[in-house]
Each structure stands twice: as C-alpha cells, then as structure tokens.
Amino acid sequence: MKIFSYDNKGNKSLIEFDRFTFSGGEEHVRFNPEDFLATVKVEIFERLINSSKLMRLMLAVDALRRLSHDAISIELVIPYFPYARQDRVCVEGEALGSAVMASFINNLGFSKVTIWDAHSDVSPALLKNIVNVSQISLLEKCDELRQRLARGELALVSPDAGASKKTMKIAEEFGGELEVIQAQKIRNLKTGEILKTDILGEVEGKKILIADDICDGGRTFIELAKALKKKGAIEVSLFITHGIFSKGLSVFEGLIDAIYTTDSFRSAEEYPSNSKIKLNIIEM
Template sequence: MAAMTEPKLISGNANRSLANAIARRMSMHRGMSVGLVDARIERFNDQEIFVEVFENVRGEDMYIIQPTSNPANDNLMELLIMTDALKRSSAARITAVIPYFGYARQDRRAKARTPISAKLVANLLTEAGVDRVLTLDLHAAQIQGFFDIPVDNLYAAPVFALDVQHHFAGRLDQVMVVSPDVGGVARARELAQRINAPLSIVDKRREKPGEIAEMTVIGDVQDKICIMVDDMIDTAGTLCKAAQVLMECGAKEVHAYASHGVMSGPAVDRISKSVMKSVVITDSIEPGAAVKAASNIRIVPTAPMFAQAILNIWNGTSVSSLFDTDTLVPIYEGMYSRP
C-alpha cells in the first residue's frame, strides 16, 4: 500500500537520545529533515502525567518511541497517555515503538493466584488506541500472541553477529557461544548458527528463589573464547557467576552480549569486578552514567535498525528482511567490516 503521508515521530521521556538518533537516521535515508513532533510531557505536583502535542497530527502516520523501562509504570503511563492524545487528535495510525517491553517477564502464571501482567499491558496498549507495536527481543516470543494487533519483533542477533565477526576477526575458530541458562538456549543457538560457532550451556539449580545452589557447564569450554548471550541483564548476578564458572572450567576469555541493559542495583559494580572482558548491550534502554563509565561495558546502537524498520512499516515493505545479517551490513555502514 502506497504511503500517503510522511512518517512522524514523537518521543516520551524514557529514551529521548535513542529517539533523536532514529530521527537522524531517517533523515539520512529520506534525504530530508525528519524531526520529533513538538510536544510537552509534564508531571503535576501529584505526579499525574500531562501531554500536549503542539503540531497538527490529523491523518498522520505516528510513531511513539518509548521503552517501558525503569521506572516502568511511569514510562508505560506516558506511552498510554501519549497514545490517547494522538488518537483524540485524529492521527490515522499509531505505532508504539517499544525498544524494551517492560513486564515481559510476567508472561505466564508460574504459581497460583498470580497475574499475567504482559497480557494486561497488551490490553492496555490496544485499548488506548495503538494500531501496531514495534519492539526488540521480547523476553518470550509468545507475547506477540497477547496482542490482537500486528506486532513486529526485531532481533539483536543479526547485529550481534556483525559485532562478533568484527571484534573477533581471526579468532572466530576459538569462539564458543554459551547460554547462561537452559531457558535461553534458542537465543544462543541463533547467534551460534549465524557465526558458525559451537554451543554450550550453563545449567543452574536453585535451592530457593534468588539463590543459585549449583552451576554446571554442559560442553567443553577448555581454551575457548566464551560468548554468553541473553535477552537482558538485570542485576547481573547469574551472568557474573556463570562467567566465573566458565573460567574455572578452562575458558580462555569470557564476554557477554545482551539485548537490554536493565542494570538494576549492583549490576554495573558486579560487571566491573567480574572476570568478563567485555559486556555488550544495546541502547534500547537509555544507559546511565555508571554504564557509560564502565570500562568493560560497550553499547551497540539500535537506531539504524529501528529507523529502517519504521520506514519499512510506513512503506508497507518487509520488516523481516532486517532479520538477515547481510541486510544490516549497509544499514550499519562504516561500523563493521567483514573478516
């Protein structure tokens, strides 16, 4: 379907630097200035959120860029109120660009009398007036089924594959991809297949919630450059302990790649003191000062991928083409070179 209007971007307060980067990338692709729609998002004294859009959005194709990261409730409420403001202003279509989808870990009932909060969030977004969702590496792929609207879930694996091939050029034969837990095997296998590397698993057993009793490495990591892959790093406790176990099992180096740097509590301090030589995250969540200052944490930009995905949605062309590493090479031009 031919696009009738230019795509228009609007950003909440959760990750404005990413929104500006996406706008710059789209300006490069379009050959014309693409800016963020002028709006104010404020809080009253009682912390109620107020949104006012200063530009005409009637009949426009709108894209709200707002990860629902910490503080999750505030950022989610911002997203919902912005959606309502655009809907009541007669926007033709509203796409929620949610680089990090909060509440995604509550995707099933693990115990009796507990909520499925991810489904509740999906309902809230749909009822507010969101027509489509664009996100990155959902914690569980089945969350797409919680929505009755289209959901495009991008993957960081193709970008990570480019990064690994660039930074470990000449040593790829020594690389082994490791899943830090059994639940993340599919994610780790995806990267392993892209870089043609073997796969190992760290099996963890808990005696009680929050306490890891034992970790066992499944696979031979002797003299290997181990690259752990996960969808997010929260407090980094499991990741740092898994890295220590890998080194004790004979690994030469340990690195980690994670799509979302939640970095709660002692995470940055733990990573800085860990045996990991590098931890690579994306900017789906705006990194704090401590993350930027950490010598062994590196941030990979997602703006090139999100900008292209938004343009593909606007043009009515394939978003799944961005799942291929070869497609991303020209999008990330200059950042990575083939080995």
C-alpha cells in the first residue's frame, strides 16, 4: 500500500508509515501525525489481491480519519478490482462477490475510487464516485504496441463474445482500419473444460493480437493460440490489462510470442520472466 499526501498547492509526496502483522494474524497500521500537518487530500494506492491487504486498507482509512478528524479527502486507486469476475449469481446459494466487494469499498467513504478496465459494467455500477480507466487509455501508454497497431501490423482477435466490445473499441481507436476476427470457445458446461475453439475468420500468414482484460491460468488463450497457429498465424501476441498468470509464463511457450500487460496485479519486478516469451509491462 502506498499513501500519497497532497497539500493545498497540489504538491504530492509519498508518506512512510509503520505496518506489521501480530502473531495472531491481526494487521496493524500507524501513521506519524506530523506527516499530515499540511495535507488536504490523501490518495491510497493498493493492489487488493488478498484479504490481509483489505484489512490493512480498512485500518489505514480509519487511522487517517481519526488523525484528521475527517477534515481531509481520501481517494482510492485499486487498479485490479477484486471479485470483478463474480458479477452474477450462476447457482442458487452463491454470493454476488462483486456486490460484496463494492459494498466494502463504498462503506469506507472515499471521495473517489479509481479502477482500471472493469471486467464488466457491473462493478462500476455498484461503486460510488467511480472512475474506470479504459483499456484504450492503458494501451496508449505502451509505445511499441500502439505503434504496431497504428501501422496496421496486427489483426485483432477477440477470444470470446464477452471480449468483443473491448476488442472493437481498440479497432475504433485506430480509425476502424484494423481487422477484427471473432473466436468462440465451446465448453463442457459441467466441468468448464474448453472442448473446442473456433476461429471465425482467416488468419493464415497474419500477425495476431489477442485482447482481453484478465488472464489468470491462461487456458482460454492457450487453446486460442493453438487454433491460431494451426490455422497459419505467424505471430500471436496477447494484450491483457490484468496479468495474474497463476500458472506462470511457461504454459504459453511455443504459442504466445509476446505478452503486453499492466502492473495492475503486481509491480513490474514481481512478474515472472521467461526467455522464450517477450514480456512488456506497462507501468502506470
């Protein structure tokens, strides 16, 4: 977690603070009051990827409010919105995870909450004072990828129907000149296993960019890359806003040639390296 203080002239400074975990598992956060004498606004940046970070966030907000007697504005930047994929109740008895997380954030009373490339329209609709940074805005920060798209080197592939809207927005950003090819996956509804991936277009001899918002284990992109290479694609790249890569990068070897992602889920130095895959981290 990073805490930034702003004074009334807009000057921004990083605040150091103490935090630790007690032996019983309880989190502790403590600030130095003197660091906030000229503060009119605080911005908290955090990658909320586990429950300990959620607890520390709640403690930090409480400490800051007590310290300032609620006199300062507190903003939150959480690039990756946790539980965003749990945006519907598929089976009776399940929780609506995105609503639970949104309620947690809303109850902390932030004056602004910034997230990057929401998984669907559900999370932004549930959050108060929300700013949703678009995937296009993030892509624009990567000069190499932006230039390749501007030159028309890459054909866009949407991995499934859910990603089609995002893929079309990328094409529109570059004047609608980029070719967009739709893919669709057929799953076993009981196991979730991908049985088949169909490519609804011609990819032979083309350099392909697959675009989506989240890559976790990567099964969708592995199966799609296999189908693209089988159909004659000469290069397959992947642009993912939130690169979780829970199975590492080795699972993409021989299939994905380059990966572009942001530092939303972890800092650039924490990403795994792989000599066979070109990894480009867009640092914000």
